[in-house]
Amino acid sequence: MKLRKLLSITLVAAMVLGLTACGGKGSSTESPEKTGSESVNTDTGNAETGSMDSASTDAANTKEITYKVCTYYGGDSTVFAEFAAEKIKEKYPNVTLEFETLPSDGGLTIKTRAATGDLPDILLVDSGSIDVLAKSGSIITLDEYVDKLNIKDYYTPAIMENCLYSPDGHVYQFPMGSISPILWYYNKQIFADNNVKVPTNFDELMTAVTAFKEKGIIPMAMFGKEPWPLGAFFDTFAVKENPGGNYALSKGEAKASDESYSKIIGKMEQAIKAGIFQDGATNTDFDTASALFKEGKSAMFLNGSWYTADAITGLGDKADVILSYPTADAGKETVNQYSMTGGGDTSGMAVTANAEDKELAANIAFLFAYYREVAQYEKNSLVTTPLQTDGLTLENELDPISAKLLETIPQFSYNTKFLHTLPNTKFATTFTEEMQKLLVGETKDDFIKNVDKSIEDTVQK
Missing domain, CATH: 3.40.190.10 (Periplasmic binding protein-like II)
Known part of the structure; x- marks a missing residue:
């Protein structure tokens, strides 16, 4: 079963934000092991995030790269996806996202595509699909990025406790969706x-x-x-x-x-x-x-x-x-x-084995998940947001239901x-x-x- 035709978003280049060090660094020519990691400020009022080692960051700023992203897209979901894409473009002008609409078939299409090696680069997964995709090596583990990206500074404790780790103890996705x-x-x-x-x-x-x-x-x-x-x-x-x-x-x-x-x-x-x-x-x-x-x-x-x-x-x-x-x-x-x-569920954005520059892809996956939820909270007043809301601002008064x-x-x-x-x-x-x-x-x-x-x-x- 084929997905709908790719919906491509080509975003205009924007200003590259400065990198802020998380610790002592060597020169940008040193290996990742020596340089450690750096963070890109999300400008949301929270801590710094978007961790990448210097070598990957330099490459990301000079090489044009397109990531195919399969997620909620179409209808009301388009606004949130495009908001996240625009924020990502501000930080990575060289990165273009092409969106595919996630089929509403309980993961059947994704599992079928995984069997043929035909997955996009970044993919919305949940606990019903993670097990199959992880065992087949179709998605990569993201354990190292929990600390590199300081994601505890962005998600609520409940999300960190209940919606991050899979039963095998590994992290395969950056949470998207709330409890x-x-x-x-x-x-x-x-x-x-x-x-x-x-x-x-x-x-x-x-x-x-x-x-x-x-x-x-x-x-x-x-x-x-x-x-x-x-x-x-x-x-x-x-x-x-x-x-x-x-x-x-x-x-x-x-x-x-x-x-x-x-x-x-x-x-x-x-x-x-x-x-x-x-x-x-x-x-x-x-x-x-x-x-x-x-x-x-x-x-x-x-x-x-x-x-x-x-x-x-x-x-x-x-x-x-x-x-x-x-x-x-x-x-x-x-x-x-x-x-x-x-x-809640272990639902969020995963990086597939097909992705080029997996370090960069992990950063993009995290930023997409984060900014999509920012849009849900600020624009839709989603009070069940998975995010810590310090520094975020509701654009409208809470409706009676919320x-x-x-x-x-x-x-x-x-x-x-x-x-x-x-x-x-x-x-x-x-x-x-x-x-x-x-x-x-x-x-x-x-x-x-x-x-x-x-x-x-x-x-x-």
């Missing part, structure tokens, strides 16, 4: 106009679903063409009974036939049969589902906290979020009240994972298939039987 909760967004006006109560428990949810269906309104838009939203929907039910969600299943710590899981699977089946999603949900992509919500055709939409700016752009003050999933039994709303699905999140986030806990980032990739594939089948009519009993079989087949004894 973000999955939220149920809703359209306040649709609820008010139809005299429907915003649900706080499962009984109220079913009442709302029934009411909206009777009025020809989609209760919740779902982009089930991608794996992770299906897993997230499952977990918004599961965490009320077992905070481990699908992650616990993938490790064999629980079974779908366990009483707690059987109970929530029954609830999901009931909601699906009642018509919570639009027709063809398993073939719906993000853009289509998002449009249904923003155009007022669906009352609710499941997505991560990163979607807040999109929701407000589309709906204005009609957009809001349900912070505690309305899937608990009535009277038990406070049990695991803020046990969330989502959380203000609500900022107040509640300290109470959130995460014990499950995104479906596409589960280390047990074989289980994740089967689970995705079972969720899609559940959406189109598979029974609860068959779902449970097949998921338990997958656990038996894929969990290492």
